[in-house]
Amino acid sequence: MAPARSNILVLPGDGIGPEAMAEVDKIIAWTNAEGLTAIETDVDLVGGAAYDDHGQAISDAAMEKALAADAVLFGAVGGPKWDDVPYDARPEAGLLRLRKDLALFANLRPAICYPALASASSLKPELVEGLDILIVRELTGGVYFGEPKEVVTLENGEQRAVDTQVYTTHEIDRIARVAFELARTRSNQVCSMEKRNVMRSGVLWNKVVTATHADFQDVELSHMLADAGGMQLVRAPKQFDVIVTDNLFGDMLSDVAAMLTGSLGMLPSASLGAEDATTGKRKAMYEPVHGSAPDIAGQGKANPIAMVASFAMMLRYSLGMADLATQVETAIANVLDAGIRTGDIAGSGITPVSTSQMGDALLAEVQKVVAG
Structure with a gap:
């Protein structure tokens, strides 16, 4: 055909x-x-x-x-x-x-990380050989698109720059569903990363991902603060299968993961x-x-x-x-x-x-x- x-x-x-x-x-x-x-x-x-x-x-x-x-x-x-x-x-x-x-x-x-390139990684070959991580990054929300986004001049002459981190329940739910569905085709593990300890958007992110997980009970879900996630990516990257995270952290964490491959x-x-x-x-x-x-x-x-x-x-x-x-x-x-x-x-x-x-x-x- x-x-x-x-x-x-x-x-x-x-x-x-x-x-x-x-x-x-x-x-x-x-x-x-x-x-x-x-x-x-x-x-x-x-x-x-x-x-x-x-x-x-x-x-x-x-x-x-x-x-x-x-x-x-x-x-x-x-x-x-x-x-x-x-x-x-x-x-x-x-x-x-x-x-x-x-x-x-x-x-x-x-x-x-292809086996032939394990030695090209900045980490020890045994840490990266066979590495296969999928980072699922929310791409149309968060700080890159939130309003207000501006640089203003204050009365005292100083300038102030503002970027706004904004997420809705719907935006978080739909990216979480993509991550869970993809995990089902892999090793059935999702790690959600955010900064709920200092960001209100992280609190909502954690709450919604946890609620969405109710429809994917066959998939193992864990949560990790994004800065700790960055550290773990260079400490023991093969612990991860699918990582789901927001626009800003996804941008940074995916580049960290990229360099693990050489x-x-x-x-x-x-x-x-x-x-x-x-x-x-x-x-x-x-x-x-x-x-x-x-x-x-x-x-x-x-x-x-x-x-x-x-x-x-x-x-x-x-x-x-x-x-x-x-x-x-x-x-x-x-x-x-x-x-x-x-x-x-x-x-x-x-x-x-x-x-x-x-x-x-x-x-x-x-x-x-x-x-x-």
Whole structure:
């Protein structure tokens, strides 16, 4: 049976984003040619590239494409070139608008340490080998979106900056449900992290997650203060399965977890919206965690693995192709087992390959895995 047609909006962005995205393009071209997928891609601008073209971090036309797409595949945005642009037009504003307008409230960030890379972690190999954590971060609420958000000048001439942490019962309940549902596909354990000892939003977070757990009694639930959670992530990370937390703490804790794996260049992410009541589908965007890395942009040094792994997450969560997603992920592990490395994960004594060479190796391995 022919695969269902899917429409993907590709937003390569800035820095190493276009370089990493080019390696995903190779895989999509091959899976389409082999009849494994029927992915139609449309490409547009985001971030600094969009600002240079039309003075906005993302255009209304690009947002319309994103809203109509089955999924968005996103590269990276930002760089020192745009440090002085107006705040509302900064490259990151394009990413925030995508998250807000698509109502992508659930950010999934896996932290997986491939056995071949255990020695590349900043922790002892025995602490991270076999690590497989999933951080579920609430993405559209909290301090990043709360109002008031302002810098005001006081009567005495001093300035005061205000950011507001705001959460409702509904926002907490729906992210907790995503975490519990995902835990059921893994090891059935969820740890909820907040700061209920000093933040009223943390008190509500703890209360609502506990109440929601009543519908998921088969899943083990624990609670931990977010600062203690950060400490435990670097002390004994394999104690965790699924971590659910708010926007601010999720941002920080997922970056801590990322470095346990040896490189930010290794980690994908998915941002999901609510299920459509009629189709059951979700708005979704997939992106690597590593950012735009402007210091190595254009040099062929970027690691495309996180971008390819983000494509695999898209196959699994948006296109209903879990088997092909697993095959792509297996190919990544096989390439690493073969000792093929970009510079960020090469280590001493290993000659690193370029971005395109890594992409070629990944495609060749996908072809082998698919062929059986």
